[in-house]
Amino acid sequence: MKNSKAKGKGLSLGTKNLFLGLSFILPNFIGFFIFILIPVTFSLVLSFMKWDGFHSMEFIGIKNFIYIFKDRVFIGAIFKTVYYSAFTVLFTLVASLGLAVLLNNKLRGINFFRSSIFFPYVASIVAIAVVWNALFQKDFGPINSFLKMIGIANPPGWTASIHSVIPALIIVSIWRNMGYFMIVYLAALQDIPYSLYEAATIDGATKRQQFFRVTLPLLAPSTFFVLMMLTINSFKIFDLVYMMTEGGPGNASTMLSQYIYNQSFIAWNYGKASAAAMILFIVVGTITVLQFKVEKKWLSYM
Amino acid sequence: MIIRESKFSKFLTYTVLSLITLLTLLPLIWMLSASLKLDSEVFSLPIRWIPKNPQWKNYTVIWGKIPFGLFVWNTLKLTLVITVIQIATSSFAAYGFSKINFKGRDFLFFCYVTTIAIPWQVYMLPQYSLMNKFHLVDTHIGYVLLQSFTAFGVFLMRQFYLSIPNDLLEAAKIDGLNDYRIYFRIVLPLSKPSLATLTIFSFVTIWNDFMGPMIYFNTTNLKTIQLGIRMFIGQYSTEYGLIMAASVVALVPVFIIFLAFQRFFVQGIATSGLKG
Numbered sequence: 256m257k258n259s260k261a262k263g264k265g266l267s268l269g270t271k272n273l274f275l276g277l278s279f280i281l282p283n284f285i286g287f288f289i290f291i292l293i294p295v296t297f298s299l300v301l302s303f304m305k306w307d308g309f310h311s312m313e314f315i316g317i318k319n320f321i322y323i324f325k326d327r328v329f330i331g332a333i334f335k336t337v338y339y340s341a342f343t344v345l346f347t348l349v350a351s352l353g354l355a356v357l358l359n360n361k362l363r364g365i366n367f368f369r370s371s372i373f374f375p376y377v378a379s380i381v382a383i384a385v386v387w388n389a390l391f392q393k394d395f396g397p398i399n400s401f402l403k404m405i406g407i408a409n410p411p412g413w414t415a416s417i418h419s420v421i422p423a424l425i426i427v428s429i430w431r432n433m434g435y436f437m438i439v440y441l442a443a444l445q446d447i448p449y450s451l452y453e454a455a456t457i458d459g460a461t462k463r464q465q466f467f468r469v470t471l472p473l474l475a476p477s478t479f480f481v482l483m484m485l486t487i488n489s490f491k492i493f494d495l496v497y498m499m500t501e502g503g504p505g506n507a508s509t510m511l512s513q514y515i516y517n518q519s520f521i522a523w524n525y526g527k528a529s530a531a532a533m534i535l536f537i538v539v540g541t542i543t544v545l546q547f548k549v550e551k552k553w554l555s556y557m
Numbered sequence: 558m559i560i561r562e563s564k565f566s567k568f569l570t571y572t573v574l575s576l577i578t579l580l581t582l583l584p585l586i587w588m589l590s591a592s593l594k595l596d597s598e599v600f601s602l603p604i605r606w607i608p609k610n611p612q613w614k615n616y617t618v619i620w621g622k623i624p625f626g627l628f629v630w631n632t633l634k635l636t637l638v639i640t641v642i643q644i645a646t647s648s649f650a651a652y653g654f655s656k657i658n659f660k661g662r663d664f665l666f667f668c669y670v671t672t673i674a675i676p677w678q679v680y681m682l683p684q685y686s687l688m689n690k691f692h693l694v695d696t697h698i699g700y701v702l703l704q705s706f707t708a709f710g711v712f713l714m715r716q717f718y719l720s721i722p723n724d725l726l727e728a729a730k731i732d733g734l735n736d737y738r739i740y741f742r743i744v745l746p747l748s749k750p751s752l753a754t755l756t757i758f759s760f761v762t763i764w765n766d767f768m769g770p771m772i773y774f775n776t777t778n779l780k781t782i783q784l785g786i787r788m789f790i791g792q793y794s795t796e797y798g799l800i801m802a803a804s805v806v807a808l809v810p811v812f813i814i815f816l817a818f819q820r821f822f823v824q825g826i827a828t829s830g831l832k833g
Contacts, residue, residue, distance in 0.1 A: 269659070269660060272657055272658060272659040272660075273659040273660055273661075275653075275657055275659070275736055276653045276657040276658075276659035276662060277653070277659070278653075279649050279650060279652050279653030279654075279657065279736075279740075280649075280650045280653040280654065280665065282645075282646045282649055282650065283646035283647050283649065283650035283706055283710075283711060284650065284665065286646070286702060286705060286706030287668075287669065287672075287706040287707075287708070287711075289687075289702075290684065290687070290702055290703055290706055291672055291680070291684075291706060291707070291708070292668060292672070293683075293687065294680040294682075294683035294684035294687055295672060295675060295679065295680045295683075297680070297683035297687070298679055298680045298682065298683045301682070301683060308686060308689075354577070357570070357573065357574065357577075358574070360570070362567065362570065362571070362574075366819075367578075368574045368575075368577075368578050370815070370816075370819060371578045371581060371582055372577070372578060372581050373822070374581075374582075374585070374812075374815065375581065375584075375585070377761050377765075377811050377815050377822075378585070378765075378808055378811065379764070379765035379767070379783055379786075379804075379807055379808065379811070380765065380767060381765075381767050381783045381786045381787060381804070381807070382588070382786065382804035382805075382807055382808055383584075385588075385786065385790065385800055385801070385804055386584050386585070386587065386588045386801070386804065387584060389587075389591070389599070389600075389797060390584060390587065392600065395600040395602075396600070397587065397600075397604055400602055400604075430581065430584070434581075435826060438822075438823055438826045438827065439826055439827070441823075442823070442826070442827035487674055487676075490676070491676035491677070491678070493676075493677075493678060493768070494767060494768055497768075498767070498787075511678075512676060512678040515678045515679075515681075515682075516678060516681075519681065519682040519685075520682075520772070525682055525686075528682055529682065529683075532676075532678060532679040532680070532682070533679070535676055535678065535679060536675055536676070536679050539674060539675070539676060540674065543674050
């Protein structure tokens with residue numbers, strides 16, 4: 256009785272919980288708010304401004320957007336980003352699923368294989384870029400030496416050629432990321448109860464049928480996750496491109512992020528950079544929402 | 558799924574796995590091999606995987622040509638400070654987001670999750686001008702503030718806390734513990750594996766970060782190990798042996814951490830892949 260009286264005098268439960276909750280969240284949220292949320296919001300504002308970072312800002316409406324859509328480099332960047340992402344997503348997905356199925360057994364030493372394939376993911380991109388650039392070297396690099404050895408007289412110029420620079424980047428991305436998504440798939444595979452396969456075997460299903468009728472449908476949620484992460488990451492690709500080619504040769508590998516970077520830190524067109532950033536955000540956001548919608552629809556039928 | 562296999566298919570699996578693994582590791586093996594070569598040997602054919610005269614001096618020269626030791630120290634310092642702040646604040650916040658029901662909670666969490674999908678390039682620039690206003694560009698503090706409050710940590714820890722049964726906390730409340738005590742006495746000790754996961758991810762991310770330091774550090778004394786490797790590319794473009802040696806040195810700590818805490822990596826990836 257005394258207790259409820261005390262409560263009545265003090266704050267209501269809702270207010271109490273609000274303060275309690277905030278006390279847990281604030282140490283992180285204050286930093287998050289100032290250093291991440293404010294800049295995110297501010298970039299929206301900047302996309303309607305003309306600003307070089309020094310002089311005063313000027314509101315110019317949608318002029319930045321008009322400018323970038325007339326810029327051939329920007330349009331090219333969109334196409335290249337889509338081209339790069341489509342192949343990277345598809346091949347990485349297939350490679351990581353294949354590896355996960357292959358590595359999902361209890362053979363001796365299986366951990367060694369798993370770790371080795373995962374390791375490129377934790378290696379620094381700077382180091383990776385240096386090594387792959389050397390491997391891709393047009394005239395005397397190991398990859399082209401090998402290709403010449405097996406009888407290909409005119410191997411591609413890789414990062415030195417406008418035609419093969421993006422395929423080269425795709426190869427490195429697959430190599431780097433397949434181990435990460437392999438682990439996502441491995442975790443999902445290990446959650447599939449063995450009894451399902453026993454039942455399928457009793458019903459006379461072959462290994463192939465088991466894979467397509469049991470394994471693949473049950474992996475659908477993971478596949479959606481992998482698809483989404485891969486798409487977002489591919490559209491955001493920057494570090495690898497910057498370090499391997501800096502968007503070159505010419506603008507042959509200038510994708511969206513590189514374009515934003517060039518507009519901000521080389522041309523000092525803050526407004527145009529932010530407008531391009533908004534487009535990138537809209538594209539990534541749309542894809543994310545779309546995949547969520549498709550996932551909900553698809554999974555609810557299962 | 559356990560597949561019982563015949564001897565032949567076992568042999569086949571091993572062969573395929575070995576080939577794939579070798580192919581995956583080949584670029585890194587090449588790097589290791591090139592780090593012990595003279596520049597004239599790096600591209601010589603056929604590839605000599607084990608150098609004839611290993612140039613161990615590549616590994617001593619790099620420390621003198623640029624302040625590589627200082628860079629390693631800077632990287633270590635930044636990595637540790639950021640990891641500690643991130644662990645402390647994000648696990649604390651994750652408790653609020655998962656175990657206390659208050660008004661506006663879901664909206665705040667939505668803000669966090671949205672920023673995971675927003676590419677850094679989108680707000681890199683406003684962030685830079687904000688830091689510039691605070692006079693925090695070209696300082697270690699600025700970089701620490703920038704990297705310590707990312708949404709990923711909160712997201713990962715919350716995923717884990719959701720799996721802690723609320724009954725356990727209710728029982729503790731009946732015993733008279735308040736939420737702060739529950740967090741420190743019960744939840745924190747329970748979440749050691751997730752804390753380890755977050756530690757490792759944070760460590761690897763900051764250790765390997767290139768873009769952040771590149772944009773924020775101009776003064777040589779502030780630079781990090783990844784920028785150091787790039788300095789070799791700029792200044793000594795033909796000295797592949799040195800570049801490779803520096804890259805190997807940068808990889809070693811990550812490699813050791815990876816080997817020691819492998820299972821936490823796996824656990825973390827599996828957790829963040831679950832639907833919350």
